[in-house]
Amino acid sequence: MRKVISYTLVFVLVFSFGTLGLTYAGSSAQNKLDDVNDQLSSVKSQLHEGKKLENSLNKEIQNLEGKINASQAEIDSLNGNIAATQNKITEALAQLDQLEKNMDVQNNNLNGRLRTMYKNGSAGFIDVLLGSTSVTDLMTNLDRVQRIYDSDKQLMEQLQEEHNLIDAQKKNLLNLQSQLVASKEEAAQKKEDLTENQSAVADKKAQVASNNDALEDMEQSFLAEANRLKAEILASQSTGTTYKGGTMQWPAPGVTKITSPFGYRIHPILKVKKLHTGVDIGAPSGTTIVAANAGTVIKAGWNNSYGNMIMIDHGGGIVTLYAHNSSLLVKAGDVVSRGQAISKSGSTGQSTGPHLHFEVRVNGNYVDPQSGWI
Numbered sequence: 001m002r003k004v005i006s007y008t009l010v011f012v013l014v015f016s017f018g019t020l021g022l023t024y025a026g027s028s029a030q031n032k033l034d035d036v037n038d039q040l041s042s043v044k045s046q047l048h049e050g051k052k053l054e055n056s057l058n059k060e061i062q063n064l065e066g067k068i069n070a071s072q073a074e075i076d077s078l079n080g081n082i083a084a085t086q087n088k089i090t091e092a093l094a095q096l097d098q099l100e101k102n103m104d105v106q107n108n109n110l111n112g113r114l115r116t117m118y119k120n121g122s123a124g125f126i127d128v129l130l131g132s133t134s135v136t137d138l139m140t141n142l143d144r145v146q147r148i149y150d151s152d153k154q155l156m157e158q159l160q161e162e163h164n165l166i167d168a169q170k171k172n173l174l175n176l177q178s179q180l181v182a183s184k185e186e187a188a189q190k191k192e193d194l195t196e197n198q199s200a201v202a203d204k205k206a207q208v209a210s211n212n213d214a215l216e217d218m219e220q221s222f223l224a225e226a227n228r229l230k231a232e233i234l235a236s237q238s239t240g241t242t243y244k245g246g247t248m249q250w251p252a253p254g255v256t257k258i259t260s261p262f263g264y265r266i267h268p269i270l271k272v273k274k275l276h277t278g279v280d281i282g283a284p285s286g287t288t289i290v291a292a293n294a295g296t297v298i299k300a301g302w303n304n305s306y307g308n309m310i311m312i313d314h315g316g317g318i319v320t321l322y323a324h325n326s327s328l329l330v331k332a333g334d335v336v337s338r339g340q341a342i343s344k345s346g347s348t349g350q351s352t353g354p355h356l357h358f359e360v361r362v363n364g365n366y367v368d369p370q371s372g373w374i
């Protein structure tokens with residue numbers, strides 16, 4: 001949509017430049033200036049929106065950057081945990097290995113002793129018995145054999161118990177490790193999604209930024225063209241004429257209410273702070289509007305902002321403008337006298353209700369009509 005609008009503007013721009021070779025009479029230069037100013041204000045408002053969009057996309061990119069960094073930190077932290085867990089697993093495996101060796105040794109000891117005892121059989125037992133000097137000695141000898149065997153067996157059981165414990169720890173560690181790896185994969189996927197998202201937003205931002213650049217170029221061209229036309233209008237106005245009118249005639253006889261004075265205000269339709277370039281006089285629809293002074297009509301026609309409007313050149317660089325009329329009673333080129341009816345008031349163009357918007361321009365600059373003009 002944005003693209004379509006800017007292409008339309010490019011077309012308008014090219015079209016308007018395409019006709020620049022023509023020389024204008026005063027009134028057609030004024031029409032041209034009004035058109036250029038309309039286009040300029042359209043470009044400005046598009047540029048305003050474009051810059052807002054660009055800023056919000058920039059913020060989104062930064063926001064995604066933060067999230068990507070957070071994902072990377074999470075991945076780093078998980079990598080640390082995975083490495084630490086891997087160390088613990090390696091350690092547990094080494095311990096298990098060592099324990100298994102010890103158990104083999106102990107098992108051999110035990111088997112060896114059992115084998116010896118078995119091989120000696122009852123003879124061994126009788127030897128012990130016969131070798132004993134007394135019943136007490138015999139009991140002592142038997143007890144010694146038994147204790148050695150018990151001690152071997154107990155040691156073996158301890159080793160087995162320790163092995164079971166470490167094996168359980170190892171299983172827990174492996175379990176933890178697979179959870180950590182799964183979490184890491186999830187974080188990596190999240191980071192990838194965020195990165196893709198960020199790159200899409202960055203593409204969009206680049207598009208908007210280049211569109212804004214084009215709008216800025218257009219703004220400059222329109223400004224230059226507007227200045228050129230203003231100079232042209234001034235040149236055509238100021239040839240040998242001087243303003244002789246003195247204080248002007250009130251342009252809406254019978255209506256005294258000023259609903260909005262000249263100066264900076266929040267625009268009632270655009271909702272942005274803008275110079276109100278004239279005074280609004282609360283004339284009901286159909287009120288007769290008169291020329292504030294004698295002069296030549298340089299524009300009588302339609303403008304998107306001013307609606308049905310009239311501009312009168314009074315000489316000496318003084319121009320008055322009457323906007324939002326319901327109907328026009330004069331045409332460009334007409335010579336009008338002070339107080340002559342020129343239009344009926346209304347609410348055409350950018351207007352919130354019936355009124356006369358009255359402007360005084362001196363050498364192309366807006367001045368406050370209430371500063372001694374009316």
Ligand SMILES: [Zn+2]
Binds near residue numbers: 260278279356357358
């Ligand atoms: Zn106004």
